Amino acid sequence: MSPDFLRPVRPMIAGIVSVFAVAAAHAESTHGIAMYGDPALPPDFVSLPYVNADAPKGGKVVFGNTGGYNSLNPFVQKGTSPWQLRFWTHESLMGRSWDEPFTLYGLLAESVETAPDRSWVEFTLRENARFSDGSPVTVEDVIWSYETLGTEGHLRYRGLWGKIDSIEQTGPRSVRITFNDPDRELALIAGMRPILQKAQWEGKDFADAPLQDIPLGSGPYVIDGYEAGRYVNLRRNPNYWGADIPFRRGTMNLDEMRIEFYGDGTVAFEAFKAGELSAVREFNADKWNNQYDFPAVQRGDVLKTEIPHRKPSGMTGFVMNTRKPPFDDWRVREALTLAFNFEFINDTVTGSAQPRITSYFSGSDLAMQPGTATGQVAELLQPYADTLLPGTLEGYELPVGDGSERNRANLRKATKLLQEAGWTVQDGVLRNADGEAFIVDMVISQGSLNVVQNVGTIAEIYARTLERLGIELTVEKIDDAQYTSRMDAHDFDMTPFRRALSLSPGNEQRLYWGSENADTAGTRNLMGVQSLAVDGLIDTMLASESHEDFVSATRALDRVLTAGRYVIPIWSFDVGRIAHARELKQPETLPIYGDGPEYMPQVWWYEE
Incomplete structure (x- = not known):
């Protein structure tokens, strides 16, 4: 896109009036936007329904990564980078309510309009929207952020840029984005892009900036200290511009939040038991029931x-x-x-306390039937019948064992499938026609402990079972930097995997499973679908104009993904579990999405 196209428009007064007149004939400015229907909250809402609008400010907390x-x-x-930063330090034009499947309300933007x-x-x-240094958030910053993130940013931001036909200033504080793709969700996705300050990056390489070049944001928190790889300290900005807007009221209540980094989850848990951390999320029901009886509890x-x-699960x-x-x-995957x-x-890891995931959208109305x-x-x-794997149309269910360690019946079925695929046991080793041994290289990192708890124990049990088939499972434990590099280069056979899904799946599905990005370095389509x-x-789902059509398309997608046998599913997290210092309080009303990055600590507060 040329510099002339991106230069802020300076129309005559009559031109501005003309633009607004045309827009008014086709659209109406509103306080929010929903994927289907109207936002649940009225224009004069005071706060989100799952917050305490009168929550006190103050307190210091420490979290562990x-x-x-x-x-x-x-x-x-x-x-x-620490995953929390994009939730605490930066903001988008609109903010998401986690009590509705997919609805946005004004954040940096005071209003939104769309074509029918x-x-x-x-x-x-908003006229008073400010970055943390006090400078105003301008339309020029918005346009620069969309282009820069779309061309130089993380892959999660690049898909939208290719669907933008034009982006232009239409008034002193307004910007219009026109799309080249008939996709109803794009208007909402556009509202969720983080906005950065253009002036900060003039003469600097945004994509390859050093550690000390911390992106300036408009969010409630700023980084006020760090030591590479050890900790990051954030303080609530006392001059935060948006403290009183409805979307923010009752949120971001803590004065100071510190992130400490630990070698693994065991060390972090011991730090929590010793009172060095303020809260932890626990994903293992058995551990929750049996190891949270230490003196502080x-x-x-x-x-x-x-x-x-x-x-969804x-x-x-x-x-x-x-x-x-x-x-x-x-x-082979089956x-x-x-x-x-x-x-x-x-049974060994959780005491059979957690149910198994049965499909990508299991536990919700979007799940395959x-x-x-x-x-x-x-x-x-x-239309895709000739390309679908067995089980997609007729129904697919995950294998169920007899609960014993030997699991003989399923191993016999596995042996038969492997033989059909050209693998036979020779001198106790499974080999193909070329005599190559079947070896599975499982790559895990320190961060994998946050993805699959007790991954070492699971891998050990799995290795013993595969050995009975003549398969060798090797486990490579590497640091997070090496792991990122390996995943970017698709250099692995198997690895722990977690993909959270919402009640409003949309364009992110292309990032997760779309063919277009399957072979791209750093793709989120980790399995290479x-x-x-x-x-x-995915195209059908995005083009749906009714909720009923949307549900059918998602259920069909769920069938194809599940029958694809791309992931060996483990247990679902059917309830969020947070152990925390007694001074940390949360609202009585829960959002339909429960716990998540936008719930704790965002709507919690500190009270002696």
Whole structure:
């Protein structure tokens, strides 16, 4: 895009009036926007329904991350940054309510307009919106942020840029984005892009900036100290511009938040028990029930809080790299899934306290239904029937073991599938026709402990089972920087995997499973899915004009992904579990999404 195109427009007064007159004929400025229908909250809402609007400000908390970091810029592909930063230090034009499937309300923008077909969206900035240095957030900053993130930013931001036909200033504080793709969700995605300050990066390389070049944001918190790889300290900005807008009221209440980094989850848990951390999220139900009885809990200094939700399970487990043989053969992937003795592993690791994930959207209305595909789901799948794997149309269920360690019946089925795929046991070793041994290289990192708890124990049990098939499982434990490099280069056979999914799946599905990015370095399509059905169903889902059509398309997509056998699923997190210092309080009303990055600590507060 040329500099002339991006230069702020300086129209005559009559031109501005003309633009607004045309816009008014087709759209109406509103305080929020929903994927389907109207926002649940009225224009004069006081605060989000799941916050305490009168929550006190103050207090200091310390959280623990595993691994380390070598960047404080969460918006670029290079390096590893603390995941919390983009939620605490930066803001977008609109903010998401986690009590609705997909609705945005004004944040940096005071209002939003769209065309009836959502071919364009226009945002009007709040007059008092400011960066943390006190400078105003301008339309020029907005346009620069969209282009820069779309061309030099992290891959998660680049997809939108290719769907923007034009972006232009339409008034002193307004900007219009016109799309080249008939996709209703684009107007909402545009509202969620982080806004950075253009002036900060003049003469600097945004994509390759050093650690000390910390992106300036407009969010409630600023970084006021750090030591590379060891800690990051953030303080609430006393001059934060948005403290009183409805979307922010009752949120971001803590004065100081510090992130300490630990070598692994065990060390971090010991630090929490010793009172060095203020809160931890626990993903293992058995550990929650049996290891949270230390003295601070018994005294009441540490409280255990469970937070239910109504969101999809998402997918957690071990992903296979289908870009390389033999994992490009669905029969091999099914055999490896059969060999994963879930019932025995679940009993050993969690005491069978957590149910298994059954599909990508299990636990929600978007999940594929059991049995043969029927109705609109079957109609949507039919054009791709020749490319679909067994089980997609007729119904696919994960293998169920007998609960014993031997798991003989499933191993017999696995052996048969491996033989069909050209693998036979020779002198106790599974080999192909060329005599090559079947070796599975599982790559894990310090950060993997946050993805799959007890990953070492799971891998050990799995290795013993695979050995009975003549397969060798090797486990490579590497640091986070090496792990990122390996994943970017697709240099792995199997690795721990977690993909959280929402009640409003949209364009991010292309990043997760779309063919276009399957072979791109750093892609989020970690398994390398390349499927006409997946691509087509994502397009159908995004073009849906009714909630019913949207649900059918998502259920069809869920079938294709699940029957693809790309991930060996483990247990679902059917309830959020947070252990925390008793001084940390949370609202009584819970959002439908339950716990998540936008819940704790954002809506919690500190009270002696």
